[in-house]
Amino acid sequence: MDQLPHPAASPKRLCVLKFGSSVLETEGDYAAVANEVYRHVREGEKVVAVVSALAGETDALLNQGMRVGGEQPLLLARVARTGELHSAALLALALGQIGVRACTLDPHEMGLVAEGDPLDSTLTGLDAEAVLAKLELHDALVVPGFTAGHATHGIVTLGRGGTDLSAVFFAARLDAHRVRLIKDVDGVYDQDPARNPLAERYAQLSYEEAAKASAGLIQPKAIQVAQQRDVLIEVAAMGSAEETTIANLPLVKSLPLQRAKLRVALLGCGTVGAGVMTYLLKRPDLFVLNRVLVRSPDRRDQPVLYTDSLAEAMTGEVDIVVETMGGAHEYADALCDALRGGTHVVTANKAVVAAHYDALHACAAAGNAKLLYSGAVGGGAPVLEAVGRLAKQPGIVALDGVVNGTVNFLLARLANGWSFDQALAKAQELGFAEADPTSDVDGHDAAYKLSLLVRDAMGVALPSDEIPKDSLRSVTAEAILAALAKGQVLKQVSRARLLPDGKVEASVRIESLPGSHPLARVTNTENSVLITAADGTVHEVHGHGAGRWPTAASVFADIMDLQRAAPCQRSAPTAGSGVVPLRMSV
Known part of the structure; x- marks a missing residue:
């Protein structure tokens, strides 16, 4: 028997992702955040995910503390931090469900310390070796933002927007190649885009310009630390193909993308297909789902329509065919026809791809379409x-x-x-x-x-x-x-x-x-x-x-890659805006 090799200790790129309460609004959002982390893991990055408490939870904890005991900052900090600790553990659980090797560390376990006011401290120290040791054994480490230890007070919090500061501090101390702040907007704008649809977005900003332009969006202390340590910051939305970059860069504005809504034909709704359908239904802003092909179409377990007709499942101008039916040959011709006609195909069916590898790839080339099958090998492992x-x-x-x-x-x-x-x-x-x-x-x-x-x-x-x-x-x-x-x-x-x-x-x-x-x-x-x-x-x-969620997450990651790469139009610039259209499609 051959002697199997042992893996070498080869460092991977490290990125820090921050998820605040604007994207963690309810318990159901942890699944979407886990998929965002997985996106980076499958691109070959190690991830430190810094999380806030769910929306409104910190305020509720502080208000509860005030009602019970009044203005006692040292104890209020201990009450307020529990939301972040809870949130970090929940995200680690969500990552484990989709197959990502993840763990979580509390501040005292990684030597995260701060100085200053108990409710508005500034980070000063981190045991980087302890964090990196965990990352040797895991692909993602989830840590609570907003809180740290203190030499005198024991426990402190970092003020409003403190999770931004935590994320930038981790990136600086761990020598991460970037920190990505995931917000409910796709970058920094010169005005609130929710109030003014003609607001202009910055493609890139210097630290000084970002401090002025991002007031209320990024904690000022986070930008100060980034500037001191030359940390590259990206501000982006969940699943976005674009971001605002903050570094030592000249100011450039770009027109925001109008993301395409793609029509999906889902063939199969078994163990994996049902998981994929769940993810698709959570993004009605990005996907339109056809009738779902199943063998018994009289089921009523989901808010979708089913069919046992392949032609009906493929009706309309389909952008993506997602095949989870299984079998090496039954749907091979249908997949080839779709690819030849310019429709992308995503499948977790290793049998059909292995048996018809040359034909499927030839049809994809002929139709200028993509054939993606990450879920066919390894499930949630991005092999x-x-x-x-x-x-x-x-x-x-x-x-x-x-x-x-x-x-x-x-x-x-x-x-x-x-x-x-x-x-x-x-x-x-x-x-x-x-x-x-x-x-x-x-x-x-x-x-x-x-x-x-x-x-x-x-x-x-x-x-x-x-x-x-x-x-x-x-x-x-x-x-x-x-x-x-x-x-x-x-x-x-x-x-x-x-x-x-x-x-x-x-x-x-x-x-x-x-x-x-x-x-x-x-x-x-x-x-x-x-x-x-x-x-x-x-x-x-x-x-x-094995299992629904690891494979479904891999399939959905392929679908999201196609969505980000779909041709998109940018909003027309307003007269005299000075906006630079960086590119017209991605």
Whole structure:
């Protein structure tokens, strides 16, 4: 058996995202914020997410404290900060649901300290090593804004807009390449765009100009710290393709984009499709949903219309077809027709892409359309995105991974003494396994994924049916006990090696791995892929690979990429405005 590589400690780009109460208005907003964080994770960034309390919660806490005890700043600060602590924990939970490795730290756990008035302090210190150590093991770290420790007072808050200050301070101390302040507007305007639709937006500003132009939008202390430490600030809306950049830059105005509303045909409303539909319905400003294709259209569980007619589901000028029906061949022709006609296709169906890879890509090229299938490999783990980046430079020579979350879940239960039937029933109950588990259990699902990875990573056509594979049905209780006795665990390992002659050697095997190995530490429905680049570095991509929300989040991220790239018109400049139209489409 080949010796699997261990990932090298290669630093990733770090960005800080700030989410204030203007975008965290209700409990339901945590899912949207989690998707925004995932957008950056799949682009190869580590993320520190700084969050406020839900809208109105801090005021409610302060008012409650005043009613109970009157004006006692030291104690009021302790009451007020609980909203942020609560919010940070909830966002970490929302990230975990969609498969992002996330954790949260309270101020005392990361040495975050401040000086000054208990209700309006200024940050002075951070244990950067403690924060970076957490980020070595996680893709996102969620921290509460607005609050910190204090040498004398114990607990303090940072004043109105203090989460802005927290975000900029983290970016400065962690040497992040940017801090992005997510607001309810898509940048800084010369007037309130909610009151004046002709307000002009700044594309970029100096710190001095931003301090004047952003009054009431960005905390002044945050801009001061950014200027002192040369921190690049972006001000943007959720999911936006544009922002206002604040740095040592000359003032430039741009016309705001009028974002396109795209028509979506959703084929399938099962485990993944229902999750995708939920995300689409939450953005009626961006998407119009056709009748949803299902096998039994008489269902009434969602505020949409269903159909069992493919033609009806595809009616109208569809911009995006989202396919979650499954199967290698049934909808291949429909997807090819859509792509050939210029309609983008997003799918999590690894079988259809693996079986019709050349035809689908040829149709996409002919129709100048996009074929996106991030959810087909790894679920919430952005494996294909990492492969795409590394395949360009320096190239990829090997892949080793656990890419089937269902099998990983089953093996974990078998190791705990469950029977195969008990483990399978539990996986089906939790939505990890299909009613017919053959594809997962017999290795076909992993082979489909490995075929796609090999094609995207190494440019070699390797049909999935030519990849040798082991069935989970062959695993005996004796094999499990033997592995445990040696301190090892059984994993379904997918491997591929680029050979000197340009061919690829690949397999999907049940293997016994040392407990210390990175792939041995992958638990339950998690996926992990080790990508060995041509320069010898090893890059690990990790996330949840089974279940509704991780895969649906990946599919929706593809949809949002298409939405941001859709041709958009800018508002016509008013006479004498001096506005510079930076570009007419994205």
